[in-house]
Amino acid sequence: MSELVVLSHLRWTFVWQRPQHLISRLARERRTWFVEEPWPCDVAEPTLRQEQHGDVTRVWLDVPGPERPIGFDDPVAIDYTERVVQLMGSSPDRTVWLYTPMAMDMAMALGPSTLVYDVMDDLASFKVAAPEMASRQRQVLAEADVVFTGGRSLHRGVVEHRPEGTHLFPSGVEPEHFHPPVAPASPACQSDRPVAGYVGVIDERLDLELLAELADLLPDWEIRMVGPTVKIDRAALPQAPNITYVGPRPYAELAEVMAGFDVALMPFALNEATRSISPTKTLEYLAAGLPVVSTPVPDVAADYEGLVDLQADRAGFADACRRVQRHCPDERADKSRPVLHWNHWDSIASRMARLMEAVSRTAQRESEPVW
Helix, strand or coil: CCEEEEEECCCCCCCCCHHHHHHHHHHHHCEEEEEECCEEECCCCCEEEEEEECCEEEEEEEEECCCCCCCCCCHHHCCHHHHHHHHHCCCCCEEEEECCHHHHHHHHHCCCCEEEEEECCCHHHCCCCCCCHHHHHHHHHHHCCEEEECCHHHHHHHHCCCCCCEEECCCCECHHHHCCCCCCCCHHHCCCCCEEEEECCECCCECHHHHHHHHHHCCCCEEEEECCECCCCHHHCCCCCCEEEEECCCHHHHHHHHHCCCEEEECECCCCCCCCCCCCHHHHHHHCCCCEEECCCHHHHHHCECCEEECCCHHHHHHHHHHHCCCCHHHHHHHHHHHHHHCEHHHHHHHHHHHHHHHHHHHHHHHCCCC
16 A cells, blocks of 8 residues: 655644645555644653554654744754654555655655645744745655645745646535534624634744734724634734634634624735745635635635635725625525535545646656666
8 A cells, every 4th residue: 555654843733724634635545644843841851752643644753841932953853753653664555745854854855756845934934934934845846746826926936946847726615514514603703793704823824913904993893813823923813802812723613614604804914924835724714704804915816816805904904894794695606516526625625636636657667677
């Protein structure tokens, strides 16, 4: 049986997003490991952990010390690669799939028959990114057998370094997970006033000033923020009587959460961290039948013109919330249906699998002796 080993900077148990959607589908036909960055916690010495999540075996290394960013090559995890190699042994048909170029050394030590790099973010532009992130990415782009990119802007940047064997696969959606809408059962999802809601990670990519002003301009609305706060001080989050921070919710509950929204928000700052993003939540909002208001992030503007209301200034953002709340749901559904169908995660995973298999067959033919 073929084997898939995923090396990721994101954790399987974090927000359910591109890696989880894709890998859970690919794992149906492959022995699959999901190897995460080391995890600092209260242990006396580094300890390799694993646990089963459906068809996926999650693997990580607990290391001593306080919470802090730790990469695959951090000195405190010096023998992580050796432990993983020992755990998995060898395989003649092993695909290693990278989400971070910082795991390249471990990837090569695993002896991949096929090396895949799925570029889902411009990690070098993120807060606390490793200084060598950009140079490591160029190395992975040169070595990978096949490269996938998670959005148009990312694709343009990648093909400058890797023009061949690079394939555009923007993130997708499970329309059936969000539609038909369900009535909000939880009291936290119910409100006696209009709700403008956001679902996702709350980090440096959000325009916090926009959120504060939106709350001020919509005093009769609730601004509901659903998701974990990461890489920013919670004390820096805007506070107002009509801003609610719900915290993270599991993917299984998102349909219920979104059923409590009147308008869906994508209040991204326009900066280096958002220059190349293609938010998964865009399609999820549309699948839930919600009107969407977003700042003009390049990929959103390119891919969802006519489906998403784009607003560059704060007053326009508030006016758009009031306006789109009155849009016809049936008309929105008719416009978004073809986009949702083409971008189903099942279809994306299948197309990726076919490309990987084609690359693998080519590599096998090239390695066969010529008599």
